[in-house]
Amino acid sequence: MTTPQDSDHPSPGPADDADLSASLAGLAGLSSLGSTLETVLTRIAEYAVQAIPGADGAGLTLLEPDRADLIVKSAPFVVEVDDIQYDLGEGPCVDAAAQGRTMRSGSLGGDPRWPRFGPRVGRLGVHSVLSLPLITPTGVVGAMNVYAHAKHAFDENAERVGEIFAVPAAVSVQNAHILAQAQRLAQHLEIALAHRAAIDQAIGILRARSGLTADEAFDRLRQLSQHQHRKLAEVAATIVQEAVNRARHQHRPPPAPSS
Missing domain, CATH: 3.30.450.40 (GAF domain)
Structure with a gap:
């Protein structure tokens, strides 16, 4: 112009x-x-x-x-x-x-x-x-x-x-x-897949502990999420990490006897 x-x-x-x-x-x-x-x-x-x-x-x-x-x-x-x-x-x-x-x-x-x-x-x-x-x-x-x-x-x-x-x-x-x-979409998908994996693992842990169905275990996760005011994936990750920590503690070898 x-x-x-x-x-x-x-x-x-x-x-x-x-x-x-x-x-x-x-x-x-x-x-x-x-x-x-x-x-x-x-x-x-x-x-x-x-x-x-x-x-x-x-x-x-x-x-x-x-x-x-x-x-x-x-x-x-x-x-x-x-x-x-x-x-x-x-x-x-x-x-x-x-x-x-x-x-x-x-x-x-x-x-x-x-x-x-x-x-x-x-x-x-x-x-x-x-x-x-x-x-x-x-x-x-x-x-x-x-x-x-x-x-x-x-x-x-x-x-x-x-x-x-x-x-x-x-x-x-x-x-x-x-x-x-x-690239942003790929990052979001990667995060979503990681969250999905944690949620699936948490559902499996809850089912093994309580004999819940998959739907019941997922509802339990949602209730925990709402009660704790945390995202569903965060609650699931906490459950998985707690299960890993317990498993490590249970399989920890006993201390060697003192001479």
Whole structure:
């Protein structure tokens, strides 16, 4: 989105295209395996700073419908700027994600689109922003804020470069998100299986002690859980551990006779 004061722009140079190419190559080689989602997204934000002429720092916001949005940054000052934006619920990244289009400003302090956000970040010495929606075939997965301290730091060429970079960046963000979701699901399944095993073992112990049926033993577990205000799996684990401790004590060899 072009503002009137940004109408006079230099033409793109070979250095800009070289930086973009290097950043795109970095994206292509970026792997989520062995890295946290936050680490991968931070690396993407760092590549954006490398790719877009005039950038001093960048933040990336991942929209997660069932979780709090994940926000990362490439430089410390971005944290303060984005905190203001999200506390107010007003700013270029908010609009870029909501409207699915690029937002650009070279004088945030006087930009009428963000009358509360702009002056506050302007007083911090941050005057230019380029906000890019991260769009995939399934929709907007997030947005990227690229900031500069100088006024009018981003021209039409910077916007062009940013929009080119945002296409594969969106795919990288989506892929990293999908992998993170799969890893979370696997962890939840692993925990659920461990809990199920403990519950089954506890049911077996109660049946052996009291001659209960499986249903009766499970009801006994639920009653204990409610009475103790503890999760069912925790109660089951306690029963199993107590049974193990008793078995160890019973099979402990007698002390050797003294000479």
